[in-house]
Structures are given as C-alpha cells and as structure tokens.
Amino acid sequence: TKTYKIALLPGDYIGEEITSGAVKIMERVGKAYNVDLQFTRGAIGGAGLDEAGHPFPEATKNICKESDAIFLGAVGGPKWDNVASNLRPERGLLEIRKELGVFANLRPVKIHSSLRDKSPLKESIIGDNLDILIVRELIGGIYFGEKGREGDKAYDVMSYSAEEVERIAEIAFEAASKRDKRVTSVDKANVLESSKLWRETVEKVAKKYPEVELSHLYVDNAAMQLVINPRQFDVILTSNMFGDILSDEASVISGSIGMLPSASIGKGVGLFEPIHGSAPDIAGQDKVNPMATILSGAMMLRHSFNMEEAAKIIEKSVELVLEKGYRTGDIYSGTEKLVGTKEVVEKIMEE
Amino acid sequence: TKTYKIALLPGDYIGEEITSGAVKIMERVGKAYNVDLQFTRGAIGGAGLDEAGHPFPEATKNICKESDAIFLGAVGGPKWDNVASNLRPERGLLEIRKELGVFANLRPVKIHSSLRDKSPLKESIIGDNLDILIVRELIGGIYFGEKGREGDKAYDVMSYSAEEVERIAEIAFEAASKRDKRVTSVDKANVLESSKLWRETVEKVAKKYPEVELSHLYVDNAAMQLVINPRQFDVILTSNMFGDILSDEASVISGSIGMLPSASIGKGVGLFEPIHGSAPDIAGQDKVNPMATILSGAMMLRHSFNMEEAAKIIEKSVELVLEKGYRTGDIYSGTEKLVGTKEVVEKIMEE
Ligand SMILES: CC(C)[C@H](C(=O)O)[C@@H](O)C(=O)O
Numbered sequence: 059t060k061t062y063k064i065a066l067l068p069g070d071y072i073g074e075e076i077t078s079g080a081v082k083i084m085e086r087v088g089k090a091y092n093v094d095l096q097f098t099r100g101a102i103g104g105a106g107l108d109e110a111g112h113p114f115p116e117a118t119k120n121i122c123k124e125s126d127a128i129f130l131g132a133v134g135g136p137k138w139d140n141v142a143s144n145l146r147p148e149r150g151l152l153e154i155r156k157e158l159g160v161f162a163n164l165r166p167v168k169i170h171s172s173l174r175d176k177s178p179l180k181e182s183i184i185g186d187n188l189d190i191l192i193v194r195e196l197i198g199g200i201y202f203g204e205k206g207r208e209g210d211k212a213y214d215v216m217s218y219s220a221e222e223v224e225r226i227a228e229i230a231f232e233a234a235s236k237r238d239k240r241v242t243s244v245d246k247a248n249v250l251e252s253s254k255l256w257r258e259t260v261e262k263v264a265k266k267y268p269e270v271e272l273s274h275l276y277v278d279n280a281a282m283q284l285v286i287n288p289r290q291f292d293v294i295l296t297s298n299m300f301g302d303i304l305s306d307e308a309s310v311i312s313g314s315i316g317m318l319p320s321a322s323i324g325k326g327v328g329l330f331e332p333i334h335g336s337a338p339d340i341a342g343q344d345k346v347n348p349m350a351t352i353l354s355g356a357m358m359l360r361h362s363f364n365m366e367e368a369a370k371i372i373e374k375s376v377e378l379v380l381e382k383g384y385r386t387g388d389i390y391s392g393t394e395k396l397v398g399t400k401e402v403v404e405k406i407m408e409e
Numbered sequence: 410t411k412t413y414k415i416a417l418l419p420g421d422y423i424g425e426e427i428t429s430g431a432v433k434i435m436e437r438v439g440k441a442y443n444v445d446l447q448f449t450r451g452a453i454g455g456a457g458l459d460e461a462g463h464p465f466p467e468a469t470k471n472i473c474k475e476s477d478a479i480f481l482g483a484v485g486g487p488k489w490d491n492v493a494s495n496l497r498p499e500r501g502l503l504e505i506r507k508e509l510g511v512f513a514n515l516r517p518v519k520i521h522s523s524l525r526d527k528s529p530l531k532e533s534i535i536g537d538n539l540d541i542l543i544v545r546e547l548i549g550g551i552y553f554g555e556k557g558r559e560g561d562k563a564y565d566v567m568s569y570s571a572e573e574v575e576r577i578a579e580i581a582f583e584a585a586s587k588r589d590k591r592v593t594s595v596d597k598a599n600v601l602e603s604s605k606l607w608r609e610t611v612e613k614v615a616k617k618y619p620e621v622e623l624s625h626l627y628v629d630n631a632a633m634q635l636v637i638n639p640r641q642f643d644v645i646l647t648s649n650m651f652g653d654i655l656s657d658e659a660s661v662i663s664g665s666i667g668m669l670p671s672a673s674i675g676k677g678v679g680l681f682e683p684i685h686g687s688a689p690d691i692a693g694q695d696k697v698n699p700m701a702t703i704l705s706g707a708m709m710l711r712h713s714f715n716m717e718e719a720a721k722i723i724e725k726s727v728e729l730v731l732e733k734g735y736r737t738g739d740i741y742s743g744t745e746k747l748v749g750t751k752e753v754v755e756k757i758m759e760e
C-alpha cells in the first residue's frame with residue numbers, strides 16, 4: 059500500500075460541499091488501487107481569516123509543507139468585502155501559489171458531448187470537439203511585481219525574466235506534443251517590452267519541439283478568436299494577467315464553468331482546484347455542481363500520484379452520470395433529471 | 410458657410426478604399442448643410458514609413474496641428490513585419506493618440522436589427538437590443554509607462570494618476586447620463602494597486618452623478634459577462650490595456666466588426682477611425698465593408714463639428730441600405746444582395 063498526504067483546503071462558502079464529495083470519491087478509487095490517501099484539513103481564504111486572522115495562516119502553510127499535493131475548494135465572498143486589501147481571501151490564493159512555486163496553471167476547456175447545448179455560442183461555431191488547454195503563467199508578471207503609490211499615482215510593474223518564460227513555455231510545448239501539437243502563444247508584443255521578451259523566449263523554446271507548431275496572437279485578437287473560432291486552438295500559452303482574462307472567457311464559452319478543473323504545478327507539490335468561485339448565493343443549499351472539483355481530484359491523481367487509470371475512472375464516471383441525464387441546476391436544460399450536489403456524488407460513486 | 414479642416418490619414422492596405430467613400434458621403438452631407446469640409450491627406454503607419462521613414466511623420470503631425478479633426482483608416486500589415494519595433498506601423502497609432510491627447514476612446518457596440526443573425530452568440534443571449542458604449546482610457550496605463558530590459562528581464566510599468574482616471578471617468582458618466590444611466594467600471598482591484606486607485610477615483614467621480622448607477626467588475630469576470638450576458642451593459646469604463654481586450658471581444662460579439670466606428674477625444678481635436686484593422690487579405694479587391702468608416706465619419710460630424718442632424722442622416726442611410734439587403738461579404742448570409750465596397754457607398758449616397 060502506498061500512502062499520499064494531501065492538504066485539504068475547502069475554503070469558503072460552497073468550498074465544503076464541493077470538496078467533501080470529491081474526497082469520498084478519491085478515497086474509494088484510491089482503495090481500489092491500494093493507495094491510501096490521507097487528507098489533512100487546513101483553513102484558507104476567508105476561513106483562514108476567521109480562524110487565524112490571515113487568508114493563508116501559518117498552520118495551513120505547515121500542513122502544505124508536509125503534503126504531497128494540495129486540494130482546494132474556493133475562496134472569497136461578501137463576508138470579507140471590507141477587510142484590508144492585504145488580508146483579502148484572494149491574497150491567500152496568491153500567497154499559496156507563490157509559496158508552492160506552482161508556476162504553471164493548466165486549465166483544460168472541454169465540452170462534454172452531452173452538454174453541447176449549454177454553450178452561449180451558436181452550434182455552428184462551437185461544433186462538437188472543443189478541446190483547449192490553457193497554460194497560464196501563475197507566479198510572475200504584474201501579479202507579483204513591485205506595486206505602490208507615489209503622490210497621487212499608483213503603479214504596478216509587469217516583469218518577466220527569460221527563465222520564467224522558458225519554464226512555462228516548456229510546460230506548454232510538452233503538453234502540446236502529447237495533444238494536437240499546436241501552441242498559440244498570446245502576448246501584446248506590439249506594445250509591451252515584457253511581451254517582446256516573452257515572444258523571443260517562446261520562439262527559442264519552440265526550436266526544441268520541431269514537431270509542435272507555434273503561432274502568436276496579440277491578446278486583443280485572442281479574445282476575439284475565442285469567440286468567433288474557438289476550435290482553432292490546441293494549447294494556449296500565456297502570461298498571468300492575460301491568462302486570467304482569457305481562461306475565464308474560454309471557460310464560459312464551454313457553457314459549463316461548473317465542469318472545469320484546474321491543476322497548478324511547479325517543481326514541488328501541485329495545487330488542484332475547480333475554476334469556478336465560491337458561489338455565496340447558492341452555498342449550503344445542496345445545489346452546487348461538484349463535478350469541476352471532482353475532475354480536479356482526477357487531475358491530482360494523474361499529475362501528483364501518477365494514477366492515470368484511477369483518474370480515467372473518475373473522468374469516465376462523470377461522463378456516464380452526465381449521459382444518464384443527472385444534472386445540477388447550472389447545466390440543467392429543463393428536460394433532464396435535476397439533482398442536488400449529494401446525489402451527483404452518489405451517482406458518480408455508483409459508476 | 411462654415412469651413413472645417415480635416416486631416417485625412419488613410420493608412421495601409423484597405424485604408425484608401427474605406428476612407429474614400431466615407432469622404433464622398435461626408436462632403437455631400439456637408440454641402441447640404443452649407444459646411445465646407447476640407448480634407449488634407451497625410452501618411453501614417455506603414456504608408457508613413459514608406460513615404461518618410463516614420464510611422465507618424467513630421468509632415469503628418471503638422472497637418473494634424475492645423476486640423477479641426479483627424480479621420481483615419483487603418484494601419485499595419487505584413488509588409489512591415491520586420492521593421493524595428495520603434496518604427497512599426499502601430500507605433501504611428503500610439504504616437505498620434507498621445508500627440509493629440511485623445512485620452513478617451515469611445516466604442517459603441519450595437520447590433521443593427523437586420524444583422525442580428527451574424528452574432529456568434531445564440532439568439533437567446535444576444536437578444537435584439539445590444540447597445541454598449543465602451544469608454545477606454547487611451548493615452549495612459551501600461552501602454553505608455555516606462556519599459557525596458559534589465560539583464561535577462563523585461564518590464565513594463567502600469568501607472569495611473571487620480572487625474573487621469575478622473576477625466577476618463579467623467580467622460581463615461583457624462584455619456585451614461587445621456588443613455589441608460591449605468592456605468593460598469595472594469596479593473597483588477599483584487600490584485601493591482603493601479604486598479605485600486607482606479608476604483609477609488611471612479612467612486613469619487615460617481616458622487617457627482619447621483620442619477621447614474623455605478624458597478625464594478627473584475628476584468629476576468631467582465632470577459633465572461635460579455636459572452637454570457639452582454640445585454641447587462643450600458644457604459645463600460647476601463648483602462649487602456651483592459652479596454653483593448655474587452656472592446657475587441659465585445660466587437661466580435663456584435664457579429665459585425667466591419668460595422669463598428671470609434672471616436673477618440675480629448676481636450677483638443679478628435680480622432681475618428683473604424684475599429685477593424687487594415688485587412689491585407691482583401692485589400693484592393695473592392696470587397697471591404699466601408700460602413701464602419703462611414704459611421705466613424707458620422708461620429709466626427711457629431712463630436713467635432715456639432716452636426717448632429719448630418720450625423721443622423723448618415724447613420725440612417727446606412728441602416729436603410731442594410732434593410733434593403735445590400736451586403737459586403739463580411740455580413741452576407743447567402744440570401745441578400747452581395748455587393749462591393751463602391752456599390753455600398755453609392756447606395757448610401759442614394760439614401
Ligand atoms: C482571485 C484572483 C486573485 C484569481 C486570479 O486573478 O488569479 C482568480 O481570478 C483566478 O483566476 O484564479
């Protein structure tokens with residue numbers, strides 16, 4: 059029997075509901091493969107603030123240090139709207155990313171065939187095989203640059219080193235070489251110096267992957283192309299800020315943001331969380347779609363514990379439950395079986 | 410008879426085709442109102458480079474200085490892909506904006522009722538009354554901040570002063586007070602210091618407009634909302650960089666980027682140009698849709714010369730030509746009358 063330690067950080071509002079089902083499913087699958095998954099709970103975001111006065115408390119940091127992977131729910135919400143900006147729940151997220159050194163945020167955007175009608179885009183545009191992987195740089199750029207005030211001015215510095223660009227580009231090219239072998243790098247090299255460095259460096263890295271086709275798009279054009287022709291993309295490689303914007307845009311194009319997982323990886327342990335937020339409006343009502351979190355669990359098994367088969371079993375079970383027509387409200391069209399969070403988890407367990 | 414001087418800067422590729430028709434239409438309408446519109450041609454972008462070795466030549470600058478308004482086509486294209494970055498055609502655009510001090514870029518995004526089916530969004534989402542005005546700050550932020558290299562690093566500084574935010578916010582609130590009285594300010598105040606200043610300042614300005622409702626969105630959320638519920642917006646107020654991304658995203662949502670005009674205004678003369686680019690692929694083939702440029706002309710008559718009625722006549726004529734079913738390829742669905750650039754101009758003249 060193998061043992062893996064996982065830091066379980068549910069976070070705020072729906073955080074508890076979405077992670078608890080995912081944990082059950084992972085434990086069950088783990089057992090089948092003789093893997094003992096040991097979850098240790100920690101507070102983050104608003105919960106960290108309430109419990110320990112900080113959105114990423116020392117105690118949680120220590121739990122993370124002793125873990126093989128981090129499994130996170132969602133953070134933030136109106137309860138902490140008025141706290142000082144350096145203590146906001148979101149700071150917890152930024153700090154844990156930085157602390158773990160997870161420089162690559164992987165966001166697969168897929169349309170499940172049974173959910174095709176949920177996309178806001180016309181069928182002629184969305185087609186039936188949208189499958190994009192967004193690779194977003196996560197611990198550099200303007201998010202972590204120097205910032206401050208000077209008189210009546212405020213500033214933020216966007217900065218990248220060649221090394222930072224290189225390592226994220228490598229992740230993108232590696233991923234592409236196992237997919238459709240195309241990388242679209244997104245920048246604003248016609249205006250920004252950091253984007254020029256980005257482009258130069260990505261081009262250098264591309265030379266190591268002659269089988270992968272590289273193209274470049276300006277970020278404004280990329281925001282357009284995602285809407286008018288999302289199927290043109292295989293892997294999108296971009297910086298922290300542009301990735302934040304484009305990955306959210308791409309996720310709603312799929313029509314079911316409640317289905318989308320993410321993995322943040324670096325040199326050490328990885329961080330796995332759904333893309334969606336903490337949904338204060340439906341928290342505690344057994345309404346939220348747990349699938350994004352469950353699929354994030356599958357990504358964790360795959361990336362952190364090399365449990366490819368177990369990951370596939372979870373993904374396949376989610377697919378089957380969708381095909382059988384069980385739906386939470388966010389993906390319900392009026393004709394399928396409307397169920398709650400818990401029942402979705404049970405149905406996936408059954409599969 | 411009144412006389413106005415206009416700098417006519419066709420720019421590159423389709424620039425000549427789109428501006429020449431618009432000029433004819435404006436001259437005709439001007440005559441009807443006893444206004445003499447005097448156009449003086451100048452080179453900008455790639456044309457400036459070819460003619461005078463600079464994307465915004467001194468000669469053009471001088472023409473602008475003696476003009477009451479600037480009318481621009483489009484710049485850029487593959488011909489100048491390999492010039493030094495400080496001489497790229499786009500630099501001409503950035504420099505003319507800065508030189509003129511046009512800090513407010515106004516981009517109305519509308520769906521013409523006869524073009525509703527062109528939107529990539531489902532009809533249930535796009536509805537029939539999309540009417541957004543994007544107000545983008547145009548001469549500050551990361552576009553014009555300090556930038557450079559330091560060892561293997563590259564950086565760009567995003568900076569705003571309270572005064573810069575104030576003046577653009579005022580434009581947005583003024584516009585909203587004449588429209589549906591709602592401003593959505595877009596920033597990333599949960600991460601950026603300059604966004605925090607942006608938000609504080611916008612809130613101050615809002616106090617002067619109690620009849621206008623202000624809300625805030627993070628830029629990632631705004632990129633999502635534009636796709637899932639674009640009809641929620643009246644006026645969107647945002648910074649240079651975010652405005653670049655969001656206004657392009659919004660423009661394709663309308664389904665007909667070839668229809669969208671823009672006005673850039675400041676303390677002095679204004680700059681009027683279509684939103685779309687220089688379309689090298691269809692240049693010189695009498696194929697391009699001249700309507701965005703013609704509607705930019707209408708905006709010029711309205712904003713710079715206070716010729717409201719003349720502007721309305723042009724806008725109405727464009728509407729009528731659409732209703733009669735004359736379409737260039739970009740807005741042709743297969744059943745209307747497919748016509749070329751010149752014929753569209755003639756049809757509008759007839760109306
Ligand atoms: C909460 C916020 C700081 C965060 C980000 O911008 O990175 C979020 O939007 C995300 O994309 O994970």
Ligand SMILES: CC(C)[C@H](C(=O)O)[C@@H](O)C(=O)O
Pocket residue numbers: 248249278499502503653
């Ligand atoms: C050409 C480019 C520099 C420009 C910009 O980013 O401002 C363009 O995209 C625009 O939006 O007018």
